Amino acid sequence: MLLSTYGSRGDVEPLVGLAVQLRALGAEVRVCAPPDEDFAQRLADVGVPMVPVGQSARALTTASPPPSSANLPRRAAELIASQFAAGPAAAEGCDVLVATGAMPAAAGARSVAEKLGIRSVSVTFQQLTLPSPHHPPLARPFPPGVTDNRVLWDLDVQNINALFGEALNVNRASIGLPPVGNVRDYVIGDQPWLATDPTLDPWQETPDLDVVQTGAWILPDERPLPDDLEAFLEAGEPPVYVGFGSMSMRASKDVAQVAIEVVRAQGRRVLASRGWADLALIDDQDDCFVVGEVNQQALFGRVAAVVHHGGAGTTTTAARAGAPQVVVPQLADQPYWAGRVAGLGIGAAHDGPAPTTESLSAALRTALAPETRARARTVADAVRADGATVAAKLLLDTISREGASMSA
Numbered sequence: 140m141l142l143s144t145y146g147s148r149g150d151v152e153p154l155v156g157l158a159v160q161l162r163a164l165g166a167e168v169r170v171c172a173p174p175d176e177d178f179a180q181r182l183a184d185v186g187v188p189m190v191p192v193g194q195s196a197r198a199l200t201t202a203s204p205p206p207s208s209a210n211l212p213r214r215a216a217e218l219i220a221s222q223f224a225a226g227p228a229a230a231e232g233c234d235v236l237v238a239t240g241a242m243p244a245a246a247g248a249r250s251v252a253e254k255l256g257i258r259s260v261s262v263t264f265q266q267l268t269l270p271s272p273h274h275p276p277l278a279r280p281f282p283p284g285v286t287d288n289r290v291l292w293d294l295d296v297q298n299i300n301a302l303f304g305e306a307l308n309v310n311r312a313s314i315g316l317p318p319v320g321n322v323r324d325y326v327i328g329d330q331p332w333l334a335t336d337p338t339l340d341p342w343q344e345t346p347d348l349d350v351v352q353t354g355a356w357i358l359p360d361e362r363p364l365p366d367d368l369e370a371f372l373e374a375g376e377p378p379v380y381v382g383f384g385s386m387s388m389r390a391s392k393d394v395a396q397v398a399i400e401v402v403r404a405q406g407r408r409v410l411a412s413r414g415w416a417d418l419a420l421i422d423d424q425d426d427c428f429v430v431g432e433v434n435q436q437a438l439f440g441r442v443a444a445v446v447h448h449g450g451a452g453t454t455t456t457a458a459r460a461g462a463p464q465v466v467v468p469q470l471a472d473q474p475y476w477a478g479r480v481a482g483l484g485i486g487a488a489h490d491g492p493a494p495t496t497e498s499l500s501a502a503l504r505t506a507l508a509p510e511t512r513a514r515a516r517t518v519a520d521a522v523r524a525d526g527a528t529v530a531a532k533l534l535l536d537t538i539s540r541e542g543a544s545m546s547a
Contacts, residue, residue: 143237143248238259276291339454
């Protein structure tokens with residue numbers, strides 16, 4: 140099987156979990172992902188071959204100028220072309236291609252599968268890309284005053300076609316495939332998979348789409364915490380974790396200083412994650428500690444709260460650990476996850492991407508309240524851990540059924 144993605148750590152890590160479960164069930168697996176060193180190392184650590192595709196995701200995130208409607212078509216064309224270049228060789232001998240990540244890359248991956256005549260499955264790690272009368276699309280520049288979800292989804296199709304349609308169809312024509320009229324619906328397909336936890340992200344059925352919700356794809360992390368981190372945790376009360384992952388590149392320049400000052404003002408110690416921006420401590424006081432790549436599954440159960448950007452993976456990991464959360468969303472689906480955290484009563488949603496001392500203090504007080512921790516622990520018991528296993532079995536069952544049908 141080929142698992143294909145393009146994006147940040149949050150787009151790659153779920154495929155690591157799925158790949159490990161597929162291998163445990165006897166399947167051969169390889170992963171197409173951006174050529175970032177940390178992605179390659181992560182897959183090497185679990186023994187899964189990686190095929191690099193496109194340019195570094197970190198480089199694309201930090202590129203100047205930032206993504207805009209003016210340069211997105213060009214960047215999309217590059218992503219699609221990279222899939223057409225690497226995909227056919229990577230998918231050789233595969234029965235199924237799983238496509239996820241940035242929409243242009245997923246469109247390219249599904250086109251490769253179409254050309255090779257193999258089945259492809261479209262997967263999303265949040266439901267806001269799936270058309271539904273129950274919610275609007277991901278935030279885009281829609282006309283003011285338009286609130287009807289059906290109208291918004293129609294506008295969503297037009298926007299996506301304008302951004303990605305030409306690039307996709309030029310590449311499809313180069314390998315003899317017909318043009319696609321609706322890029323979004325082509326990528327989603329007739330039966331998309333939603334790899335999120337039903338408690339955190341409940342899907343409401345819609346007659347127009349047959350969605351398979353598998354649960355989140357999580358690989359159990361058995362790595363011990365570093366000795367110096369253990370020593371810090373043991374030296375005092377549980378700290379507040381502050382980390383923005385790949386979004387630390389977009390977070391406000393002084394976010395680390397604001398967060399550390401706010402946490403200290405409430406009498407708490409601070410555990411800061413470097414992330415892609417290499418966030419650093421603001422002084423050498425011993426109530427703060429900085430970490431790099433670490434086992435969050437083990438760590439989040441030992442902190443007072445988690446302050447983060449609202450990625451699906453971090454939100455789910457904190458929820459599973461029963462850790463109260465403060466979500467400071469930066470873009471894309473992150474405001475949605477912030478709303479889910481607040482709605483479930485397991486933390487607070489910060490209003491906007493740039494916290495001030497006052498705004499973050501208020502959010503942190505909510506997260507540190509005893510009733511929030513109690514609610515977080517209750518919700519933790521409902522969050523499933525078997526999504527990758529469910530998905531792996533579904534994929535193998537599909538291959539088995541189609542193989543039997545072809546030989547009958």
